[in-house]
Amino acid sequence: MINTQPVDEFYRLNHRLMPSGTPFEFTQGSVIVPEESNELRTYVFLEGAISLERQTNRLLLGVVASPAIFGLAIGVMPTQEQYHLNVETSCRGYYLPACTTLQLLDKHQLWREAFYWMTWQNRMLEARDQQLIGTSSYAQIRATLLSMAKWDDTLRARIGVMNYIQRRTLISRSVIAEVLAALRQGNYIRMEKGKLVCINRLPLDY
Incomplete structure:
Protein backbone atom coordinates (compact mmCIF):
# COMPACT_ATOMS: atom_id res chain seq x y z
CA MET A 1 0.00 0.00 0.00
CA ILE A 2 1.34 3.44 -0.97
CA ASN A 3 2.73 5.50 1.90
CA THR A 4 2.35 2.69 4.44
CA GLN A 5 4.64 3.23 7.40
CA PRO A 6 7.70 0.93 7.02
CA VAL A 7 7.22 -0.82 10.36
CA ASP A 8 9.51 -3.78 9.61
CA GLU A 9 12.36 -1.40 8.80
CA PHE A 10 11.65 0.53 11.99
CA TYR A 11 11.98 -2.57 14.16
CA ARG A 12 15.26 -3.56 12.51
CA LEU A 13 16.58 -0.06 13.23
CA ASN A 14 15.20 -0.15 16.75
CA HIS A 15 16.88 -3.49 17.46
CA ARG A 16 20.32 -1.98 16.84
CA LEU A 17 19.73 1.53 18.18
CA MET A 18 18.02 0.75 21.49
CA PRO A 19 21.06 -0.75 23.33
CA SER A 20 22.84 2.62 22.92
CA GLY A 21 19.82 4.71 23.86
CA THR A 22 18.85 6.61 27.01
CA PRO A 23 15.22 5.85 27.95
CA PHE A 24 12.66 8.61 28.44
CA GLU A 25 9.00 8.99 29.32
CA PHE A 26 6.96 12.14 28.70
CA THR A 27 3.44 12.99 29.78
CA GLN A 28 0.82 14.54 27.51
CA GLY A 29 1.47 18.23 26.99
CA SER A 30 5.24 18.00 27.36
CA VAL A 31 7.40 19.85 24.84
CA ILE A 32 10.70 18.39 23.67
CA VAL A 33 13.15 20.98 22.36
CA PRO A 34 16.05 19.12 20.71
CA GLU A 35 18.04 22.34 20.33
CA GLU A 36 18.30 22.70 24.11
CA SER A 37 20.58 19.67 24.22
CA ASN A 38 24.31 20.18 23.85
CA GLU A 39 24.41 17.39 21.28
CA LEU A 40 22.48 16.46 18.16
CA ARG A 41 20.14 13.59 19.01
CA THR A 42 18.04 10.91 17.40
CA TYR A 43 14.70 10.38 19.17
CA VAL A 44 12.94 7.02 18.94
CA PHE A 45 9.32 6.80 20.12
CA LEU A 46 7.96 3.38 21.02
CA GLU A 47 4.59 4.41 22.44
CA GLY A 48 2.41 7.51 22.18
CA ALA A 49 1.73 10.23 19.62
CA ILE A 50 3.96 13.22 18.86
CA SER A 51 3.56 16.31 16.73
CA LEU A 52 6.31 18.23 14.98
CA GLU A 53 6.12 22.03 15.15
CA ARG A 54 8.33 24.61 13.46
CA GLN A 55 9.51 27.16 16.01
CA THR A 56 9.74 30.20 13.74
CA ASN A 57 6.00 30.46 13.02
CA ARG A 58 4.50 27.77 15.27
CA LEU A 59 3.37 25.83 12.20
CA LEU A 60 2.36 22.26 12.98
CA LEU A 61 3.79 19.89 10.39
CA GLY A 62 1.79 16.90 11.53
CA VAL A 63 1.01 14.29 14.16
CA VAL A 64 2.75 10.91 14.12
CA ALA A 65 1.70 7.89 16.13
CA SER A 66 4.42 5.57 17.40
CA PRO A 67 6.57 3.88 16.35
CA ALA A 68 8.51 6.87 15.06
CA ILE A 69 12.06 8.15 14.66
CA PHE A 70 13.08 11.81 14.51
CA GLY A 71 16.59 12.95 13.66
CA LEU A 72 17.71 9.76 11.97
CA ALA A 73 20.01 11.66 9.60
CA ILE A 74 20.56 14.87 11.52
CA GLY A 75 24.16 13.82 12.15
CA VAL A 76 24.81 13.93 8.40
CA MET A 77 23.39 17.40 7.78
CA PRO A 78 21.96 19.41 10.70
CA THR A 79 18.72 21.22 9.88
CA GLN A 80 18.71 25.00 9.54
CA GLU A 81 15.22 25.14 11.06
CA GLN A 82 14.39 24.65 14.73
CA TYR A 83 11.55 22.38 15.76
CA HIS A 84 9.59 21.33 18.83
CA LEU A 85 8.28 17.85 19.46
CA ASN A 86 4.93 18.17 21.23
CA VAL A 87 3.74 15.15 23.20
CA GLU A 88 0.09 14.66 22.21
CA THR A 89 -0.38 11.47 24.26
CA SER A 90 1.91 10.10 26.96
CA CYS A 91 4.88 8.48 25.32
CA ARG A 92 8.01 6.53 25.99
CA GLY A 93 11.12 5.80 24.01
CA TYR A 94 14.79 6.67 24.02
CA TYR A 95 17.32 9.02 22.49
CA LEU A 96 20.94 8.64 21.46
CA PRO A 97 23.61 10.95 20.03
CA ALA A 98 23.21 11.47 16.30
CA CYS A 99 26.85 10.54 15.76
CA GLN A 121 8.72 10.71 6.11
CA ASN A 122 9.34 12.68 2.92
CA ARG A 123 6.19 11.25 1.34
CA MET A 124 4.16 12.34 4.35
CA ALA A 143 -7.94 17.90 4.09
CA THR A 144 -7.08 18.31 7.78
CA LEU A 145 -10.41 16.86 8.88
CA LEU A 146 -9.89 13.86 6.61
CA SER A 147 -6.42 13.28 8.06
CA MET A 148 -7.84 13.46 11.61
CA ALA A 149 -10.51 10.92 10.69
CA LYS A 150 -7.72 8.37 10.11
CA TRP A 151 -6.46 8.67 13.69
CA ASP A 152 -7.47 6.13 16.30
CA ASP A 153 -10.28 7.04 18.70
CA THR A 154 -7.92 7.70 21.62
CA LEU A 155 -5.92 10.32 19.73
CA ARG A 156 -9.01 12.05 18.31
CA ALA A 157 -10.50 12.24 21.81
CA ARG A 158 -7.45 14.17 23.06
CA ILE A 159 -6.94 16.77 20.33
CA GLY A 160 -9.38 19.64 19.74
CA VAL A 161 -10.45 20.11 16.13
CA MET A 162 -10.32 23.92 16.13
CA ASN A 163 -6.88 24.11 17.72
CA TYR A 164 -5.37 21.41 15.52
CA ILE A 165 -6.63 22.91 12.26
CA GLN A 166 -5.39 26.37 13.27
CA ARG A 167 -1.95 25.03 14.23
CA ARG A 168 -1.66 23.01 11.01
CA THR A 169 -2.91 25.63 8.55
CA LEU A 170 -2.52 29.02 10.33
CA ILE A 171 -6.01 29.93 9.06
CA SER A 172 -7.81 32.37 11.37
CA GLU A 178 -17.53 29.32 10.52
CA VAL A 179 -16.67 26.31 8.35
CA LEU A 180 -16.96 23.81 11.20
CA ALA A 181 -20.33 25.24 12.22
CA ALA A 182 -21.64 24.88 8.67
CA LEU A 183 -20.35 21.31 8.37
CA ARG A 184 -21.94 20.36 11.67
CA GLN A 185 -25.22 21.97 10.75
CA GLY A 186 -25.25 20.05 7.46
CA ASN A 187 -24.51 16.82 9.33
CA TYR A 188 -21.28 16.38 7.38
CA ILE A 189 -19.25 15.91 10.56
CA ARG A 190 -20.01 15.05 14.16
CA MET A 191 -18.14 16.65 17.06
CA GLU A 192 -18.43 16.36 20.82
CA LYS A 193 -16.82 18.81 23.24
CA GLY A 194 -14.68 20.20 20.45
CA LYS A 195 -13.33 16.79 19.40
CA LEU A 196 -13.97 15.05 16.08
CA VAL A 197 -16.16 11.95 16.44
CA CYS A 198 -16.69 11.03 12.80
CA ILE A 199 -17.06 12.29 9.26
CA ASN A 200 -20.17 11.33 7.33
CA ARG A 201 -18.99 12.93 4.11
CA LEU A 202 -17.38 16.21 3.14
CA PRO A 203 -18.41 18.33 0.15
CA LEU A 204 -15.61 19.24 -2.25
CA ASP A 205 -16.59 22.92 -2.21
CA TYR A 206 -17.84 25.31 0.44
Missing part, protein backbone atom coordinates in the same frame (compact mmCIF):
# COMPACT_ATOMS: atom_id res chain seq x y z
CA THR A 100 26.21 7.20 17.47
CA THR A 101 23.23 6.63 15.20
CA LEU A 102 25.43 7.06 12.13
CA GLN A 103 28.05 4.72 13.54
CA LEU A 104 25.42 2.04 14.17
CA LEU A 105 23.87 2.45 10.73
CA ASP A 106 27.30 1.90 9.23
CA LYS A 107 28.35 -0.93 11.53
CA HIS A 108 25.16 -2.96 11.01
CA GLN A 109 24.59 -1.95 7.38
CA LEU A 110 21.21 -0.40 8.08
CA TRP A 111 21.32 2.20 5.32
CA ARG A 112 18.52 0.46 3.42
CA GLU A 113 16.26 0.59 6.49
CA ALA A 114 17.17 4.23 7.11
CA PHE A 115 16.42 5.06 3.47
CA TYR A 116 12.99 3.41 3.65
CA TRP A 117 12.10 5.28 6.85
CA MET A 118 13.25 8.67 5.58
CA THR A 119 11.50 8.16 2.24
CA TRP A 120 8.25 7.51 4.10
CA LEU A 125 5.51 15.88 4.01
CA GLU A 126 4.79 15.84 0.27
CA ALA A 127 1.20 14.80 0.95
CA ARG A 128 0.86 17.63 3.44
CA ASP A 129 2.20 20.14 0.91
CA GLN A 130 -0.26 18.90 -1.71
CA GLN A 131 -3.13 19.41 0.71
CA LEU A 132 -2.17 22.81 2.07
CA ILE A 133 -0.03 24.79 -0.37
CA GLY A 134 -1.84 26.83 -3.01
CA THR A 135 -5.30 25.64 -1.94
CA SER A 136 -8.31 27.48 -0.53
CA SER A 137 -8.98 27.78 3.18
CA TYR A 138 -11.86 25.32 2.90
CA ALA A 139 -9.71 22.80 1.00
CA GLN A 140 -7.11 22.99 3.78
CA ILE A 141 -9.72 22.53 6.49
CA ARG A 142 -11.28 19.63 4.59
CA ARG A 173 -9.92 30.81 14.09
CA SER A 174 -13.00 32.77 12.97
CA VAL A 175 -12.86 31.24 9.48
CA ILE A 176 -12.33 27.75 10.89
CA ALA A 177 -15.22 28.20 13.33
Whole structure:
Protein backbone atom coordinates (compact mmCIF):
# COMPACT_ATOMS: atom_id res chain seq x y z
CA MET A 1 0.00 0.00 0.00
CA ILE A 2 1.34 3.44 -0.97
CA ASN A 3 2.73 5.50 1.90
CA THR A 4 2.35 2.69 4.44
CA GLN A 5 4.64 3.23 7.40
CA PRO A 6 7.70 0.93 7.02
CA VAL A 7 7.22 -0.82 10.36
CA ASP A 8 9.51 -3.78 9.61
CA GLU A 9 12.36 -1.40 8.80
CA PHE A 10 11.65 0.53 11.99
CA TYR A 11 11.98 -2.57 14.16
CA ARG A 12 15.26 -3.56 12.51
CA LEU A 13 16.58 -0.06 13.23
CA ASN A 14 15.20 -0.15 16.75
CA HIS A 15 16.88 -3.49 17.46
CA ARG A 16 20.32 -1.98 16.84
CA LEU A 17 19.73 1.53 18.18
CA MET A 18 18.02 0.75 21.49
CA PRO A 19 21.06 -0.75 23.33
CA SER A 20 22.84 2.62 22.92
CA GLY A 21 19.82 4.71 23.86
CA THR A 22 18.85 6.61 27.01
CA PRO A 23 15.22 5.85 27.95
CA PHE A 24 12.66 8.61 28.44
CA GLU A 25 9.00 8.99 29.32
CA PHE A 26 6.96 12.14 28.70
CA THR A 27 3.44 12.99 29.78
CA GLN A 28 0.82 14.54 27.51
CA GLY A 29 1.47 18.23 26.99
CA SER A 30 5.24 18.00 27.36
CA VAL A 31 7.40 19.85 24.84
CA ILE A 32 10.70 18.39 23.67
CA VAL A 33 13.15 20.98 22.36
CA PRO A 34 16.05 19.12 20.71
CA GLU A 35 18.04 22.34 20.33
CA GLU A 36 18.30 22.70 24.11
CA SER A 37 20.58 19.67 24.22
CA ASN A 38 24.31 20.18 23.85
CA GLU A 39 24.41 17.39 21.28
CA LEU A 40 22.48 16.46 18.16
CA ARG A 41 20.14 13.59 19.01
CA THR A 42 18.04 10.91 17.40
CA TYR A 43 14.70 10.38 19.17
CA VAL A 44 12.94 7.02 18.94
CA PHE A 45 9.32 6.80 20.12
CA LEU A 46 7.96 3.38 21.02
CA GLU A 47 4.59 4.41 22.44
CA GLY A 48 2.41 7.51 22.18
CA ALA A 49 1.73 10.23 19.62
CA ILE A 50 3.96 13.22 18.86
CA SER A 51 3.56 16.31 16.73
CA LEU A 52 6.31 18.23 14.98
CA GLU A 53 6.12 22.03 15.15
CA ARG A 54 8.33 24.61 13.46
CA GLN A 55 9.51 27.16 16.01
CA THR A 56 9.74 30.20 13.74
CA ASN A 57 6.00 30.46 13.02
CA ARG A 58 4.50 27.77 15.27
CA LEU A 59 3.37 25.83 12.20
CA LEU A 60 2.36 22.26 12.98
CA LEU A 61 3.79 19.89 10.39
CA GLY A 62 1.79 16.90 11.53
CA VAL A 63 1.01 14.29 14.16
CA VAL A 64 2.75 10.91 14.12
CA ALA A 65 1.70 7.89 16.13
CA SER A 66 4.42 5.57 17.40
CA PRO A 67 6.57 3.88 16.35
CA ALA A 68 8.51 6.87 15.06
CA ILE A 69 12.06 8.15 14.66
CA PHE A 70 13.08 11.81 14.51
CA GLY A 71 16.59 12.95 13.66
CA LEU A 72 17.71 9.76 11.97
CA ALA A 73 20.01 11.66 9.60
CA ILE A 74 20.56 14.87 11.52
CA GLY A 75 24.16 13.82 12.15
CA VAL A 76 24.81 13.93 8.40
CA MET A 77 23.39 17.40 7.78
CA PRO A 78 21.96 19.41 10.70
CA THR A 79 18.72 21.22 9.88
CA GLN A 80 18.71 25.00 9.54
CA GLU A 81 15.22 25.14 11.06
CA GLN A 82 14.39 24.65 14.73
CA TYR A 83 11.55 22.38 15.76
CA HIS A 84 9.59 21.33 18.83
CA LEU A 85 8.28 17.85 19.46
CA ASN A 86 4.93 18.17 21.23
CA VAL A 87 3.74 15.15 23.20
CA GLU A 88 0.09 14.66 22.21
CA THR A 89 -0.38 11.47 24.26
CA SER A 90 1.91 10.10 26.96
CA CYS A 91 4.88 8.48 25.32
CA ARG A 92 8.01 6.53 25.99
CA GLY A 93 11.12 5.80 24.01
CA TYR A 94 14.79 6.67 24.02
CA TYR A 95 17.32 9.02 22.49
CA LEU A 96 20.94 8.64 21.46
CA PRO A 97 23.61 10.95 20.03
CA ALA A 98 23.21 11.47 16.30
CA CYS A 99 26.85 10.54 15.76
CA THR A 100 26.21 7.20 17.47
CA THR A 101 23.23 6.63 15.20
CA LEU A 102 25.43 7.06 12.13
CA GLN A 103 28.05 4.72 13.54
CA LEU A 104 25.42 2.04 14.17
CA LEU A 105 23.87 2.45 10.73
CA ASP A 106 27.30 1.90 9.23
CA LYS A 107 28.35 -0.93 11.53
CA HIS A 108 25.16 -2.96 11.01
CA GLN A 109 24.59 -1.95 7.38
CA LEU A 110 21.21 -0.40 8.08
CA TRP A 111 21.32 2.20 5.32
CA ARG A 112 18.52 0.46 3.42
CA GLU A 113 16.26 0.59 6.49
CA ALA A 114 17.17 4.23 7.11
CA PHE A 115 16.42 5.06 3.47
CA TYR A 116 12.99 3.41 3.65
CA TRP A 117 12.10 5.28 6.85
CA MET A 118 13.25 8.67 5.58
CA THR A 119 11.50 8.16 2.24
CA TRP A 120 8.25 7.51 4.10
CA GLN A 121 8.72 10.71 6.11
CA ASN A 122 9.34 12.68 2.92
CA ARG A 123 6.19 11.25 1.34
CA MET A 124 4.16 12.34 4.35
CA LEU A 125 5.51 15.88 4.01
CA GLU A 126 4.79 15.84 0.27
CA ALA A 127 1.20 14.80 0.95
CA ARG A 128 0.86 17.63 3.44
CA ASP A 129 2.20 20.14 0.91
CA GLN A 130 -0.26 18.90 -1.71
CA GLN A 131 -3.13 19.41 0.71
CA LEU A 132 -2.17 22.81 2.07
CA ILE A 133 -0.03 24.79 -0.37
CA GLY A 134 -1.84 26.83 -3.01
CA THR A 135 -5.30 25.64 -1.94
CA SER A 136 -8.31 27.48 -0.53
CA SER A 137 -8.98 27.78 3.18
CA TYR A 138 -11.86 25.32 2.90
CA ALA A 139 -9.71 22.80 1.00
CA GLN A 140 -7.11 22.99 3.78
CA ILE A 141 -9.72 22.53 6.49
CA ARG A 142 -11.28 19.63 4.59
CA ALA A 143 -7.94 17.90 4.09
CA THR A 144 -7.08 18.31 7.78
CA LEU A 145 -10.41 16.86 8.88
CA LEU A 146 -9.89 13.86 6.61
CA SER A 147 -6.42 13.28 8.06
CA MET A 148 -7.84 13.46 11.61
CA ALA A 149 -10.51 10.92 10.69
CA LYS A 150 -7.72 8.37 10.11
CA TRP A 151 -6.46 8.67 13.69
CA ASP A 152 -7.47 6.13 16.30
CA ASP A 153 -10.28 7.04 18.70
CA THR A 154 -7.92 7.70 21.62
CA LEU A 155 -5.92 10.32 19.73
CA ARG A 156 -9.01 12.05 18.31
CA ALA A 157 -10.50 12.24 21.81
CA ARG A 158 -7.45 14.17 23.06
CA ILE A 159 -6.94 16.77 20.33
CA GLY A 160 -9.38 19.64 19.74
CA VAL A 161 -10.45 20.11 16.13
CA MET A 162 -10.32 23.92 16.13
CA ASN A 163 -6.88 24.11 17.72
CA TYR A 164 -5.37 21.41 15.52
CA ILE A 165 -6.63 22.91 12.26
CA GLN A 166 -5.39 26.37 13.27
CA ARG A 167 -1.95 25.03 14.23
CA ARG A 168 -1.66 23.01 11.01
CA THR A 169 -2.91 25.63 8.55
CA LEU A 170 -2.52 29.02 10.33
CA ILE A 171 -6.01 29.93 9.06
CA SER A 172 -7.81 32.37 11.37
CA ARG A 173 -9.92 30.81 14.09
CA SER A 174 -13.00 32.77 12.97
CA VAL A 175 -12.86 31.24 9.48
CA ILE A 176 -12.33 27.75 10.89
CA ALA A 177 -15.22 28.20 13.33
CA GLU A 178 -17.53 29.32 10.52
CA VAL A 179 -16.67 26.31 8.35
CA LEU A 180 -16.96 23.81 11.20
CA ALA A 181 -20.33 25.24 12.22
CA ALA A 182 -21.64 24.88 8.67
CA LEU A 183 -20.35 21.31 8.37
CA ARG A 184 -21.94 20.36 11.67
CA GLN A 185 -25.22 21.97 10.75
CA GLY A 186 -25.25 20.05 7.46
CA ASN A 187 -24.51 16.82 9.33
CA TYR A 188 -21.28 16.38 7.38
CA ILE A 189 -19.25 15.91 10.56
CA ARG A 190 -20.01 15.05 14.16
CA MET A 191 -18.14 16.65 17.06
CA GLU A 192 -18.43 16.36 20.82
CA LYS A 193 -16.82 18.81 23.24
CA GLY A 194 -14.68 20.20 20.45
CA LYS A 195 -13.33 16.79 19.40
CA LEU A 196 -13.97 15.05 16.08
CA VAL A 197 -16.16 11.95 16.44
CA CYS A 198 -16.69 11.03 12.80
CA ILE A 199 -17.06 12.29 9.26
CA ASN A 200 -20.17 11.33 7.33
CA ARG A 201 -18.99 12.93 4.11
CA LEU A 202 -17.38 16.21 3.14
CA PRO A 203 -18.41 18.33 0.15
CA LEU A 204 -15.61 19.24 -2.25
CA ASP A 205 -16.59 22.92 -2.21
CA TYR A 206 -17.84 25.31 0.44
